[in-house]
Amino acid sequence: MHPNWQEIIPVIENLTKQVGDRLLTDFEQTRVAIAKDDGSLVTKSDRWADTYIKDALEKAFPEFGVLTEEGSQILPDLEWTWVIDPLDGTTNFARGIPIWGISLGLLHQGTPVFGYVAMPPLQQNIYGWADDRSAAAFCNGLPLQLAADPPDAAKLDNYFFSACSRSLAKMGRSQFPFKLRMLGVASYNLLTVALGSTIGAVEATPKIWDIAAVWVILKAIGAVWMPLESADIFPLALGKDFSQRSFPTLVISHPQFLPMAQEIIGSSWLEGMGKTNAKDRLTI
Structure with a gap:
């Protein structure tokens, strides 16, 4: 039922x-x-x-x-x-x-x-x-709904992007076109995109209990969810132990920000994805 x-x-x-x-x-x-x-x-x-x-x-x-x-x-x-x-x-x-x-x-x-x-x-x-x-x-x-008119990608200095502390090491950057915020709550970091507080968010090591709820909410509003690994996240294999499995993830409010976000997070993640075309990796 x-x-x-x-x-x-x-x-x-x-x-x-x-x-x-x-x-x-x-x-x-x-x-x-x-x-x-x-x-x-x-x-x-x-x-x-x-x-x-x-x-x-x-x-x-x-x-x-x-x-x-x-x-x-x-x-x-x-x-x-x-x-x-x-x-x-x-x-x-x-x-x-x-x-x-x-x-x-x-x-x-x-x-x-x-x-x-x-x-x-x-x-x-x-x-x-x-x-x-x-x-x-x-x-x-x-x-909840995304803004119909997203900000100009060249003028983001007063917009936020959410990241976890582990993500910064993967990015290998010190300069960003937006202001970073680290909230320390994986689910809420990603949900700031749904709330309109950020234009994007990245999490390096979220577990399934960090993302199961937020994936649905972001899907419902039409946000872009990009797994930073070679395999799709869902559906999960039934009967499997997920205690050690992480699901590195990039979330973006609007598709036009995706190329910029990919450049910012750096080549280490993208190389790990086998240089797959980003459009083929979107799950929402």
Whole structure:
């Protein structure tokens, strides 16, 4: 049975509100983080949120699978699966920076069709769906859409481009035609394009729980999503372990900015793609 998005949205909205309220309380108190094997941080709040969301989704959608950052990272061999990042931006959270969120994406046969990203400190709920029936995206209930008239590509000195810290090393540049912003939250970095805050964003090492929800939202508004690797991202292989798999990604608001963005991110990524024509690598 195909889900009814208008029925799912209130369930997810209520769930992320419950989790967000608890995380906000934790955020205002002492935060203790430890390093995981990959060097990233994790807190008790991450693990509590992971378990709480997983249990709630399994109760509300018993026929759906669940993949979580802090739990099982094997994609279930099921038609429908939730992909959860219970606290995206843990380092920000642990260091007292109020930019972090909760990300939930729903996959159908390995491809995202619904995404919901809650940013409790910013009081933003960004969500959308894209399937063979319809596509739409919203922020706090208001429709999201790209500007009909993009800025002049030669006059971007007062426009933003979002990047992660690992991306800068890959770019090997110190001068850019726009102002860089590094927010420390993979999902939100990419979503700034949907919100109209940036003209583009690049993430060097996002995992599936970082992108499952935002891919749908960006697809719904017609943004350009370019995987910076030789293979398409979706559909994902069912039954596979995604704990170590990264999905380097470039997102651009309008196609005319793509050549400039490709030049800026540098040859190292493009060479890794086998010099494939960029137009053949677009997935949205």
